[in-house]
Amino acid sequence: MNSVRAYRDIRDSVGRRDRSMHDKTMSLAEAAALVPDGASLGIGGSIMSRTPMAMIWQLIKSGRRNLNVSRSMMSTDGDWVVGSGIADRIETSWCAQGISWGLSKVARDRFETGAVVYEEWSHLAMGQRYHAGAMGVPFMPMRTVIGSDLERLAAGKVGRSTCPFTGEEVLLVPALNPEVAIIHVQRCDRFGNAQIDGLPFMDIDLACAADRVILTTEEIVSTEQIRRAPERTRIPFFCVEAVVDVPFGSAPHECFGLYEPMMRHLDRYVARANSDPRSGFEALMTELVHEPADWTQFLERIGVAELVEAMGRGRSIYRD
Amino acid sequence: MTDRPEATAAEVLAVYSARALQNGQVVFAGVGTPLLAASLAQRLDCPELTILFEGGIIGAWVEDGRLPPSTNDQRCTRLSRMVLGSSEVMLMMQRGYVDIGFLGGAQIDAYGNLNSSFIGETASPRVRLPGSGGANDIGSLTDYIVSMRHERRRFVPKVDFITTPGFLAGGTSRGDNGLPYGGCRLVVTDLGLFDFAPETRRMRARALHAGVTRDEVADNTGFDVHWPDEVPVTSPVTLRELEILRRLDPERIFIA
Numbered sequence: 310m311n312s313v314r315a316y317r318d319i320r321d322s323v324g325r326r327d328r329s330m331h332d333k334t335m336s337l338a339e340a341a342a343l344v345p346d347g348a349s350l351g352i353g354g355s356i357m358s359r360t361p362m363a364m365i366w367q368l369i370k371s372g373r374r375n376l377n378v379s380r381s382m383m384s385t386d387g388d389w390v391v392g393s394g395i396a397d398r399i400e401t402s403w404c405a406q407g408i409s410w411g412l413s414k415v416a417r418d419r420f421e422t423g424a425v426v427y428e429e430w431s432h433l434a435m436g437q438r439y440h441a442g443a444m445g446v447p448f449m450p451m452r453t454v455i456g457s458d459l460e461r462l463a464a465g466k467v468g469r470s471t472c473p474f475t476g477e478e479v480l481l482v483p484a485l486n487p488e489v490a491i492i493h494v495q496r497c498d499r500f501g502n503a504q505i506d507g508l509p510f511m512d513i514d515l516a517c518a519a520d521r522v523i524l525t526t527e528e529i530v531s532t533e534q535i536r537r538a539p540e541r542t543r544i545p546f547f548c549v550e551a552v553v554d555v556p557f558g559s560a561p562h563e564c565f566g567l568y569e570p571m572m573r574h575l576d577r578y579v580a581r582a583n584s585d586p587r588s589g590f591e592a593l594m595t596e597l598v599h600e601p602a603d604w605t606q607f608l609e610r611i612g613v614a615e616l617v618e619a620m621g622r623g624r625s626i627y628r629d
Numbered sequence: 630m631t632d633r634p635e636a637t638a639a640e641v642l643a644v645y646s647a648r649a650l651q652n653g654q655v656v657f658a659g660v661g662t663p664l665l666a667a668s669l670a671q672r673l674d675c676p677e678l679t680i681l682f683e684g685g686i687i688g689a690w691v692e693d694g695r696l697p698p699s700t701n702d703q704r705c706t707r708l709s710r711m712v713l714g715s716s717e718v719m720l721m722m723q724r725g726y727v728d729i730g731f732l733g734g735a736q737i738d739a740y741g742n743l744n745s746s747f748i749g750e751t752a753s754p755r756v757r758l759p760g761s762g763g764a765n766d767i768g769s770l771t772d773y774i775v776s777m778r779h780e781r782r783r784f785v786p787k788v789d790f791i792t793t794p795g796f797l798a799g800g801t802s803r804g805d806n807g808l809p810y811g812g813c814r815l816v817v818t819d820l821g822l823f824d825f826a827p828e829t830r831r832m833r834a835r836a837l838h839a840g841v842t843r844d845e846v847a848d849n850t851g852f853d854v855h856w857p858d859e860v861p862v863t864s865p866v867t868l869r870e871l872e873i874l875r876r877l878d879p880e881r882i883f884i885a
Binding site: 355356357358381382401402403404405407408409412416417420421427429430431432433434436437439440451452453454455456457458459462469478479480507508509510511513514563565566569570572623626 | 660661683684685686698699701702703704706707712713714715716719720723746751753754755756757758759760761762763764765766769770790791792793794797803806807808882
């Protein structure tokens, strides 16, 4: 099945955007309404870093269905989108609870019963797919995936081609242009000029590839502040449709320079999710997603002590 | 054996992987044993070892007691030399800047192919494993070292799924399938060191750890390992190596 969108399609979606510099701030719930059921959704960050957890939390709370989710590598976010049933398909290179905990029994249950499809790509292939999407070209030539069973698994979605200049054989991976991207950043202004500290992962390509981008941010700063350090701006405002102010928006994952992962909460979460991946996971979703009225109430369930500790470790990155 | 310090299997893997590295090399490492091995090497004979992480880091230096939970975490960036996007650092490998990659997996076969995707049938797997991550890319693009526990269920005649290409079906099949560079150079296990015969590209014994017998290897391997006439004994793990590892991982997250 060909998954590449026609150039006219992705080009016109940008053409229809209001690319003027206007105020894009809104609530999590308003932003979730920009994600239709069945949409292809790209998630920023990687594994436990700068994951837009608050936005994913809201999408579950808002009852989204049939999403087709892509991300470089997935951990707790994978559990949440796969386990809650908001996604029926994921495209990624890696999905587990996290390196120190190993496999997710929740994700395994959904994949092995066929409830959710896990379409596996290599890490570089995911990156090059977003990159092609960001560049407005239909594919990227590359020298991995080739010869492995990943190539066989992706039959019909990847191609082999002979270089017209050298005659060498290369593998072509299809562009990925998600309808919506959700990305968490350290700061942006109300127009969506976004600054990312630390590792950018695949987020800049993801932002440029998507039809619409929802940013969640640790803080909204003035445009003057953005202008004082424009070299830190990694996503330009005209890529962005929504800006949501969500401090600790990556919790219980980390946000570079601000907080590290909340490992005790995650230890408890993984123990419970893995011990009972169906009704136990459902109880976790009730406690963590449905009962809290807002994101701050979710953070209360992680606990002040752990948030403060995570902040101390997060800030230590800048300390001698 | 009384002068030999007690090392866990994970420590044995890290030590012999570290010894396979040379000063000045550029290595691509994942979290766990690879990161421990590369960090140990930096503290022993390879102070100018450059570590790359798939999160987008060039020139990592991991501090004692501050092991990152993954190679995508901020701890990997502290004291490193450069921070890049994920694709950009992987493309350094495609361009050819990396000497050695490090890999593990659930299964390895006689040709060094690795599986981290499916146990059982692909369409209806008994276990759906996490997947490639960067493993396919590392294995496709560079020479690599595998470190794995030596168990029969892991050392199988044919992997259930080739996530990461080794020498595929042996002989020249890797190059014939569009992979002109790289391949599995060394397999480090808790029983010994293994490499691949130049013609057939089948796994052969290179050295055994002290006290390990051929029968023990055969019992724990699901295929016939090639035995050269001489199979030396590795020199034992030193106290210094263990001390460095235990300072790196005082909570014994990865070396337990």
